[in-house]
Amino acid sequence: MKRVVERGRKAEHVDNIRLWGDHIMRFFGAETPFRSLTQARIDEYALHVSIETVRKWLGGSRKPTAADLGNPELWRDTGKLRSKRQVNNYLKHLQRLIDVAAKVRDPVTRAPVLSQDPPLEIELEKVARRKPRPMTDRELADRRAHLTPWAADAAELSRLFGFRASEALKVERKHIDREAKGLFFREETKSGNDEHA
Known part of the structure; x- marks a missing residue:
């Protein structure tokens, strides 16, 4: 699934996509099927992302892998919360994954594999638009x-x-x-x- 999302993206953005995806996998668990997701669980993740503090990578120039995310020795907690824009990046990525999963069909019955009713909703944080303030x-x-x-x-x-x-x-x-x-x-x-x- 990551290959589909990463096609045609800049390397830096691909790194961010991997980070968001790995974060989602750690929270929900790699074995959790999309059809088991509930609105309450989605809301839990949104709250988790907004109150989790930002960690700084201590592994040098090497990019962190999915296995590194759970190793506390490779991270320093900054004590700072994510900005609303950063929280939205994680939530938008989860929404894209759900959208991809909603298009998957059972090969035999051709029925959608994921059929939440009502569909899962991810509410994004409201981010104030920045007005440019050029110097005089x-x-x-x-x-x-x-x-x-x-x-x-x-x-x-x-x-x-x-x-x-x-x-x-x-x-x-x-x-x-x-x-x-x-x-x-x-x-x-x-x-x-x-x-x-």
């Missing part, structure tokens, strides 16, 4: 005096075009679109789409 031109001018020339140029590009730092630092001559009097990025943005600025 005066503040940028004050800071610019202390920047290296390339950092000052990147800051100016960010101010003019609303770039993230990583986007501002990647601008090259090939991105200049003289006809449109702007910049054109071909599949080099965070969304992976062509974008004009």
Whole structure:
């Protein structure tokens, strides 16, 4: 099932998918069939994810495996709760797994293997939308005096075009679109789409 979810994803996101999946497996147990899930059990998991504290990996550059998740010597408890956005990532992953399981049919009867009635519901945390708060031109001018020339140029590009730092630092001559009097990025943005600025 993980292979289906991971297809076409960036390596960092695949690592997150594995982490969420392994966390779900540890909570429910690898032998638990989807048809045995109840709304009460789903609600328990949602509460568990929201009150469980974040652990920091102590295993160095090696990626943690599913077996490492249960080893307390390889983790340090930070004492901090997950953000609402992080909680939603775990819950959305569980919802995707349930959606995949709901499409599985018995090979003989062709009836859905998973047939909860009513269907299981996963309520996501409400996350406030962040409003951008750019620094003022005066503040940028004050800071610019202390920047290296390339950092000052990147800051100016960010101010003019609303770039993230990583986007501002990647601008090259090939991105200049003289006809449109702007910049054109071909599949080099965070969304992976062509974008004009």
